Amino acid sequence: PETDDDALQIVTVHGSKGLEFPITILSGMTTKAQGKKNGVSVLWNETGQPEVKLRSGVATAEHTARADIEEEMDGHEKLRLLYVAATRARDHLIVSGHHKASKKTEDTYAGRLATFATEHPELSRRFESSDRPTESARVPPQAEQSAPVSEPAGDAMAARARWIAERRALLAPHDTPAAYSATAIARAVDNSVPDTDTDDVAAESDSGPTIVRKKGRAGSAIGSAVHATLEVIDFDDPVDLDALVARQCDLHAIPDAVDTVTALVRSALASDALDLARRHSSFRELYVAAPLGDVMIEGYFDLLVQAPAVLVIIDWKTDSASSPKEIDAKLAAYELQGATYAVALEESTGIDVIDCRFVFCKARGAVERSVADLAGAKQRVRDAVTVGLVLGDTAQSNDGDQVGHGAPGPASTATTSQPSLFSD
DSSP, rough: OOSSSSSSOOOGGGGGGGOOOEEEHHHHHHHHBBBOOOOEEEEOOOOOOOEEEEETTTEOOOOOHHHHHHHHHHHHHHHHHHHHHTOOOEEEEEEOOOOOOOOOOGBBHHHHHHHHHHHHHGGGGOOOOTOOOOOSSSSSHHHHTSSOOOHHHHHHHHHHHHHHHHHHHGGGGGGSOOOOOOOHHHHHOOOOOOOOOOOOOOTTTTSSSOOOOOOOOTSSSSHHHHHHHHHHSOOSSTTTTHHHHHHHHTTTTTTGGGGHHHHHHHHHHHHHHHHHHHEEEEEEEEEEEEETTTTTEEEEEEEEEEEETTTEEEEEEEEOOOSSSHHHHHHEEEEEHHHHHHHHHHHHOEEEEEEOOOEOOTTTOEEEEEEETTTHHHHHHHHHHOOOOOOOSSOOOTTTTTOOOOOOOOOSSSOOOOOOOOOO
C-alpha cells in the first residue's frame, strides 16, 4: 500500500530502515542469532584467496578459523537487525517471547527479548488473553482422555451440503470468463466448427517428413517459427531472412526444419496479401478487444492492413490442408473466427473491415482465400450476440483460448456485398 494509507504494511527488516510505525509486530522470533551453516561453504581469507569446505572434515587449511570469524560477525549482524526491527515502533512493540526452555536463552531472538522483558518489567507488559481458562476452569485430565462427542451423521451431512451450496454461490459470479476469444464465439455461433489447430504440417515432396504439431497459439513448432519470423522481418527488404529463421528454429528446438520454415516464410512474403501490406499501412501481431452486447471479445491476429477508410485482416496458416478441397474445408472452419475479429475491430475502431484473408503458407507457394461472404458472417455473429450466445461450459482450446460449446446462432438475416482489394 501507499505509505500514507491507513492499512497494514508487511515489510522486511531491511525495508523498514528509516521508517516508524505507531504499532509494530515482529515475526520470525525463532531466528537464531548464531549458528553454523551446513553444506558447501566458500570464504575468502585476508589475502583474497578462497577457503573451501565441501563437507564435514573436507576443507582447506584455514576454512575452520575463517568460518569462526564469519559466524561471530554474522551473529553481530543479526543482533543489529534485531535492534533495527525493535526500534521501528513509535507507540507499541508487539513480540512473541515464546521459545524452548534452554540454558542459552540468547540463542534466539525470542529468548533474548523474553529475558530482557523479565529483567526490565517496567519496560514491558505481558499480554493476557481474556479467553485463557482459569485454573478452576481447566478440564480434568480424565476428561481430556475421554472420547469427544461426535455430531450425528445426518447433521454433519446437512452441514456439508449447506457449505457446498454456500461455496457454489460465492464462486458462481466468477465462473463466466471476463472475455472470450474469437474461437469461443465462433463455436458458440455454430457448434459444428471444428478444432482448427491440431493438424500436422503437411509433408510436401521437398519439405521433409511430417512434424507433429505442438500445442500453442500458432499450433506447431514450425507454425510458431513461421509466425515469429513474419512478425519481425522487413517486408520490403528481407535480407536477414536466413538469420531470423535459424534463430527461431533454435528457439523452438527444430534446427532440422530450417529449410521448411524458410520455404513457408518465403511463400508468405510472395503472397498478394503481403503485397497489399507493403502498399498500405500495416500492423503486426495486433491485439483487439471490444464489448459486443454482454460479451467481451479479445484476441490476436497476425496482420492488419489499413487502406483508405477500410481495414483488411490477414492471417497466416501453416496447417496440413494442401488440396483446394481441403483448403476450402479449412476456410469454412475459419470464417466465423475471422468474422468475429472483424466485428470486434469495427466495434473498437468504427472502420469497416472489408476482407478477411487467410494465407495458407506452402513450400511450393502460398494459397490465399478470403471469406466469401464476410458481411454475412459478421451478421451471423452480431445476430447471435443480440439474441444471447449459449456459451455453455468453457474449456481450454489447444491455442490456450477459452472455448464454449453451445447452440448455433441464427442464419444471417441480411448481407451486403463489399469491395475487395484483391484481384481474385
